[in-house]
Amino acid sequence: MSNITIKAGNYVVATGTITTYICHILFLTMSNIAIKAGNYVVATGNINGILKRSVGLVAEVSRKGITVYFIGENKTVDTDSSHVAYLDIEKTGKPHKKKICNICHLLKDRLVEFAINQTDAKGRKTTRPSCKECRIDIDGKALTTKERKRLMVIKPKDIYTCPLCEKTSIAGVTAKFVIDHDHKTGAGREWICDSCNTGLGRFKEDPVLIQRLIDYIKKYY
DSSP states (O other), X not given: OTTSOOOTTOOOOOXXXXXXXXXHXXXXXXXXXXXXXXXXXXXXXXXXTBOTTBEEEEEEEETTEEEEEETTTTEEEEEOTTTEEEEOGGGSSTTSSEEEOTTTOBEEETTTSSOEEEEOTTSOEXXXXXXXXXXXXXXXXXXXXXXXXXXXXXXXXXXXXXXXXXXXXXXXXXXXXXXXEOTTTOOEEEEEEHHXXXXXXXXXXXXXXXXXXXXXXXXXX
């Protein structure tokens, strides 16, 4: 079988480990495309601290090699075409098999390495933007059972005002209220509206990022 040219759509048999097999299939359709500055590429192996499957943007191509900026590591490295493969980012994410994590920026299996968030009317799976591995750091510690019981006693009923945005709503009717908690300790805080809870998550509950937001708004206020 070794003299037969493998094409996209062909069935193949693994001749080594499963990891090797996956990599062969992943980069098969990419390897014959000439890489140019401005192209996106994916690392086919570890490169000077850059993890395999890391996605990067080609800054320069010369006779000496290829200079690539890898987004996840925020690092620029010099390499060559034998260590990276062309990546068409338009063919990642839903409905394709591969997806780029928005945190680590590794090219991963969309339906295996990302948690399913919802299913649309056509039965197509929508996954979280961050991979399962990165979600561990993002989610942190869950609300403790003791704290949940304490806060359920004071669950908002009827009219309630969110302590953050100070918007008054009808609990469960004109606004959804959720328990906010410390993701580092699991301790509960207060009931806040779902919108504010999402906002806190977007800024990672980081005072530095939130202050940067405040400074940005003041700049154009």
